[in-house]
Amino acid sequence: MLNPTGSQAVAQAQTLDDARRTAEQTSTPSWIEALQALLPAECIRSDFQSRAEHSRDRLPFGRFRHRSKKLAGDLPCAVVEPKTSDDMQRVVRFANQHDIQIIPYGSGSGVLGGVVPFQNDMIISARHLDQIIEIDETNRVARVEAGLNGMAFETALRDRGFTCGHYPQSLSMSTVGGWAACRGSGQASSRYGNIENLIVGMKVVLPDGELLEVRPVPRRSVGPSILEMFIGSEGLLGIIVELTLRIWRLPEHEIDTVISFPDLDHGLAAVRDIMQAELRPALARLYDEAESIKWGLEAPPGGAIPVICMLSFSGLEGVAKAEAAAAMEICARHGGTVSDQEPMRHWKSKRFESHSDAFVDAGGFYDTIEIAAPWSTVGEMYRQMTTSVRDHQPVVQLSAHWSHAYTDGACMYLTCKIPAMSDDEALPIHADVWERVMRLCLDMGGTISHHHGIGCFRNRWIAEELNHGHRMLEGLKQVLDPRMLFNAGKLGIKAD
Numbered sequence: 380m381l382n383p384t385g386s387q388a389v390a391q392a393q394t395l396d397d398a399r400r401t402a403e404q405t406s407t408p409s410w411i412e413a414l415q416a417l418l419p420a421e422c423i424r425s426d427f428q429s430r431a432e433h434s435r436d437r438l439p440f441g442r443f444r445h446r447s448k449k450l451a452g453d454l455p456c457a458v459v460e461p462k463t464s465d466d467m468q469r470v471v472r473f474a475n476q477h478d479i480q481i482i483p484y485g486s487g488s489g490v491l492g493g494v495v496p497f498q499n500d501m502i503i504s505a506r507h508l509d510q511i512i513e514i515d516e517t518n519r520v521a522r523v524e525a526g527l528n529g530m531a532f533e534t535a536l537r538d539r540g541f542t543c544g545h546y547p548q549s550l551s552m553s554t555v556g557g558w559a560a561c562r563g564s565g566q567a568s569s570r571y572g573n574i575e576n577l578i579v580g581m582k583v584v585l586p587d588g589e590l591l592e593v594r595p596v597p598r599r600s601v602g603p604s605i606l607e608m609f610i611g612s613e614g615l616l617g618i619i620v621e622l623t624l625r626i627w628r629l630p631e632h633e634i635d636t637v638i639s640f641p642d643l644d645h646g647l648a649a650v651r652d653i654m655q656a657e658l659r660p661a662l663a664r665l666y667d668e669a670e671s672i673k674w675g676l677e678a679p680p681g682g683a684i685p686v687i688c689m690l691s692f693s694g695l696e697g698v699a700k701a702e703a704a705a706a707m708e709i710c711a712r713h714g715g716t717v718s719d720q721e722p723m724r725h726w727k728s729k730r731f732e733s734h735s736d737a738f739v740d741a742g743g744f745y746d747t748i749e750i751a752a753p754w755s756t757v758g759e760m761y762r763q764m765t766t767s768v769r770d771h772q773p774v775v776q777l778s779a780h781w782s783h784a785y786t787d788g789a790c791m792y793l794t795c796k797i798p799a800m801s802d803d804e805a806l807p808i809h810a811d812v813w814e815r816v817m818r819l820c821l822d823m824g825g826t827i828s829h830h831h832g833i834g835c836f837r838n839r840w841i842a843e844e845l846n847h848g849h850r851m852l853e854g855l856k857q858v859l860d861p862r863m864l865f866n867a868g869k870l871g872i873k874a875d
């Protein structure tokens with residue numbers, strides 16, 4: 380099973396059958412009856428099926444364990460789904476009185492084990508807090524409940540001629556509260572910004588049951604940002620119940636194009652120059668050779684396989700056209716030529732689907748690792764990372780694309796595939812790939828996560844990444860949640 384240090388004691392994993400037997404032999408916690416007096420009966424579930432379904436998220440390690448009929452961590456003791464923010468407060472106060480550990484839960488689409496219980500915790504799901512409270516066209520903001528599904532939010536906005544501008548690939552699988560809690564990024568981040576640029580207000584049920592309100596304003600200079608303390612808090616500092624986010628007019632015009640470059644270095648230089656020319660592509664996705672091949676590109680005689688880059692510009696027609704023209708000039712200077720548009724059409728049709736399911740269902744091991752680094756190192760970092768796993772080849776396939784770009788650097792999104800084999804063989808290799816990638820990332824000045832967060836799976840590296848900042852995070856946790864009731868064992872903060 381996983382443990383809060385993030386290391387994987389594979390052999391100790393509890394089987395689902397054992398967990399079921401133990402659950403059947405263990406009596407329902409005595410406090411359930413008292414909680415039933417506070418909430419409607421349908422909001423509390425303690426049956427084995429509900430508990431097992433909420434025992435993990437989309438953490439690949441957890442999926443591999445589940446495939447082998449094992450638990451990733453522990454079973455939660457119950458799944459509680461309050462219908463209102465007041466009820467959330469009641470449940471949190473109740474948990475305090477009865478000393479019950481809590482894990483806030485959005486949709487379980489996280490990929491780092493952020494909701495995996497280690498100590499029989501109670502899952503508090505935001506599922507029923509799913510309303511759009513207000514779309515304020517004057518101030519261009521929307522006020523929503525935190526359990527709102529991302530796709531439902533975007534669809535409602537589009538019906539009114541707006542967009543939220545935040546399009547994670549998991550749009551239909553995730554909640555707006557989960558976006559904030561994991562400090563996520565959408566596919567159009569270089570145009571609209573990341574989630575921290577979009578959220579302007581928030582309500583949070585704190586670990587003592589009090590409701591914190593950060594009023595929505597365009598910006599404030601009132602000490603360190605309280606709002607930002609909760610963006611990326613991963614369920615450790617309270618339950619986010621409401622958010623106010625900037626929204627945007629749907630673009631008047633969109634220009635999509637696919638460019639092929641002779642090699643990766645030319646592609647990276649072009650994307651860097653596009654960002655440093657202060658253009659704002661709605662999409663800038665550059666693929667390495669291994670990922671470009673899947674789009675059907677062939678090497679010219681005697682040459683290397685070209686790498687492809689998908690670019691999109693949007694907004695007012697004149698602005699989008701001018702930005703696209705400027706970007707084309709930059710690409711041409713780096714040897715880029717307009718390529719077949721099919722990869723863009725294909726990508727757009729699948730942009731909100733999971734790409735790992737077929738591979739995992741066929742017994743393979745599929746994981747992704749997203750990091751970010753300055754332009755000066757990102758190319759070399761890629762080379763060293765792919766070289767560092769060579770002794771695992773041909774078993775391990777490590778490929779990458781760059782899908783969030785900035786003036787100073789980019790996010791590198793690595794995909795690791797290991798073919799079908801036993802867990803005993805594959806999981807140590809999987810762990811070793813993570814170790815080598817994280818080590819190189821830290822040694823070369825990158826950050827260990829660009830948008831998936833830490834959960835428990837990255838616990839091993841967070842203290843090194845944050846240095847004294849981790850001590851500060853522990854202090855914040857101690858002040859807000861001295862009894863360590865909220866999602867202990869995540870963000871590298873020990874459960875005891």
Ligand SMILES: Cc1cc2nc3c(=O)[nH]c(=O)nc-3n(C[C@H](O)[C@H](O)[C@H](O)COP(=O)(O)OP(=O)(O)OC[C@H]3O[C@@H](n4cnc5c(N)ncnc54)[C@H](O)[C@@H]3O)c2cc1C
Pocket residue numbers: 436437482483484485486487488489490493494505525526546547548549552553554555556557558559560561562563564565566612613614615617618619620732733734830831834866869
């Ligand atoms: C196929 C796939 C593609 C993905 N693509 C992207 C992507 O493009 N960009 C991206 O950023 N992420 C992506 N993710 C990761 C994941 O979808 C995001 O991290 C998402 O924001 C998690 O939202 P959720 O509602 O499912 O949260 P959950 O998985 O339920 O929870 C994640 C963490 O947030 C905490 N949490 C959840 N809700 C609350 C709340 N209301 N209050 C306090 N804490 C809370 C939980 O305790 C946990 O620690 C992808 C995942 C998958 C499976």
